[in-house]
Amino acid sequence: MTQRRETQSRSTPAALSRRGKARTPIPVESADIRLIRIFLRVVEAGGLSAAQSELNLALSSISEKISALEARYGLKLCKRGRGGFALTPAGEDFYKEAQRLLGTLDQFSSRVSALGAQMPRSLSIGLVDNTISDPLCPISRAVALFAELAPHVHLEIITLSPGELLREVIGQKVDLAVGSFPRAAMGLDYLSLHDERHNIYCATDHPLFDLPDDQIGIDTIREHRIIARSYWASRDIRVFAIAAPHATVSNMEAEAHLILSGTYLGYLPDHYAAQFGDQLRKIRPDLFSYVAKFQVATRQDWQSRHATRAFIEALQQASNELRRP
Structure with missing residues (x-):
């Protein structure tokens, strides 16, 4: 293919991120896979017009699908029009990553389909x-x-x-x-x-909610009611060096109820705590944060x-x- 420049230095996800600030990862959905397959066909055919017969789609439809893929991932993948078809640098990298993705999917499908009769x-x-x-x-x-x-x-x-x-x-x-x-x-x-990031949280009615982090240490935490999770009780007690917890729970929803009461301090995963917005505050993540x-x-x-x-x-x-x- 003459339109695509082979530049090995741009062939990795790390190279993609060097072009700009890394963004939040976009999950790959089944609809994305179809758009990616169309993009690969266009690149390998050398342009939208050349891919029409293989894809059995109108030229306008192919163009719309390429535009949808660009909008989905926020990238300009190719130049197309009277001047001909050419990949952008981002498009070259995207093409290589798409090949890897679909290759992995095809391998997975082949391995598992062979097991179908034995399921x-x-x-x-x-x-x-x-x-x-x-x-x-x-x-x-x-x-x-x-x-x-x-x-x-x-x-x-x-x-x-x-x-x-x-x-x-x-x-x-x-x-x-x-x-x-x-x-x-x-x-x-x-x-x-x-990995799942956890922090210790308090609620708006708790005495520590408005206290600056630089005034909170482990001794400050020990002055308040601490929740232990039954499945990780030894960890929670050990971290704060207390003889026994003030409450014990077996799941996160129960822990959230106690924390939201404004009476207890307890650990929650950050993604779970996020749903409560300003009602919760994480305390000293530099000291107490950990990864599960x-x-x-x-x-x-x-x-x-x-x-x-x-x-x-x-x-x-x-x-x-x-x-x-």
Whole structure:
């Protein structure tokens, strides 16, 4: 192809971000995939007119779809018109990244489609609560990928605390669990997905809400009521060096209720706390912030269990897409 310049220094996501300030990642939706495939056909054909017969679309329709793709990702991908067709520098990089993306999708589809005849009738998945507000949570995208590749498998999804999920996996009551697990159980594999940032929060009626951060230390925190999560109680007590918590909860919604009362301090994931806006304030993130590692926990024979393997691969693909700059 003569229109596209081969410039290796622009071929990575890092190179793309060097051209300007990194933006919030845009999730790749199924509609995007179709637009990306059209863009690749146009590039490989050498222009919109040359791609018409292969795509079986009107010239105006092809142009609209390229424009929609540019608007979706905020990039000028190509020059088109009387002067002919040519990729912009951003378009060259986008083309290479699109090739990688579709290559990964094709490999995944080929591997899993070969397992179709061996798929079991059902798959049981365990989740920790309140992950839907996390923009990096890959569950929804993974379900879409899995449903396309294994449409006849019945999904059962349960929500439990991390410790309970691990017991269900060990007891073979669920096939895999997704969460952040404070304690690793023997005999399981743990596969990394993404990170979740947590901070300690107080509400508007709490005495610390208007106190500047530089006047708050660990001794200040210990003077107030502290919530412990039953599944991470030892961590919460250890961080603040207290003998016992003033309240214990088993899920984030219960913790949010206590914090919003204005009486307690407690940890929440930042994505979950964001829904409460100015009602909550994070306290000393420089001291108390931490990252929870989200993983898939499953029995060590997971690669021989076809539906479990397919769903885990869908989770990994979805997680990679969401974390891609």
